[in-house]
């Protein structure tokens with residue numbers, strides 16, 4: 001880690017919160033241990049994850065996308081692990097780019113490990129991300145908490161999800177530990193697990209246990225996975241009906257609107273807010289136990 005001052009910002013999307021570290025030329029060494037310390041809610045800045053803001057051309061994982069998207073979201077979970085995609089993160093990332101004057105307001109593209117995502121920053125503060133298509137592997141998955149078990153739907157939004165429809169969100173328990181899932185081989189890289197109840201027509205509520213972060217107050221890719229699973233359950237698959245379908249997904253931190261189109265994938269709309277900016281104390285960074 002470098003000893004010079006490092007700028008950071010803090011932001012959130014429906015209370016899925018992130019430490020944002022601008023590093024255009026990819027000059028910082030951010031090992032998992034440093035990310036975990038920065039995301040620590042008591043001894044660090046605190047966040048569900050970290051958004052490392054790097055020019056695509058300067059990052060080996062993003063170089064190939066540099067012509068289509070100038071900026072790469074190098075996303076990390078709060079335990080320091082790498083994830084393919086973060087739906088709330090990409091909205092907050094776009095909000096940061098606009099605020100910093102690094103992109104024009106309106107439409108932009110962001111490179112992620114899950115591919116290039118098109119983003120629209122609306123004047124009312126909402127940000128819409130085109131998330132691409134969901135994959136629906138046919139594996140049967142069971143999620144268990146306490147004595148209860150549910151059949152879950154395997155949905156891949158670039159990152160892996162298991163969606164379980166439950167009678168009561170309280171049945172997910174305290175989510176302080178990861179729910180068990182089987183067979184483990186379906187998710188060799190781990191999984192994000194969503195628990196869902198119905199609230200009304202095309203309206204659901206969910207809780208999530210995120211891989212690498214624990215229970216969070218929102219998960220954008222999770223909300224998309226839930227909307228897709230609900231549409232299949234409700235016989236409203238746009239590829240069959242030819243009509244787009246929109247679900248409102250309530251999460252502990254707010255609501256997201258998820259629209260699945262017959263041929264162009266999934267749009268997710270919700271707020272994205274920058275709440276603070278500051279400098280990381282280099283002395284703190286250099287003394288790992290403080």
Ligand SMILES: N[C@@H](CCC[C@H](N)C(=O)O)C(=O)O
Nearest residue numbers: 083086087088159219220221
């Ligand atoms: N909160 C995110 C998802 C972040 C990544 C996830 N924990 C994983 O490891 O796949 C979102 O808003 O999508």
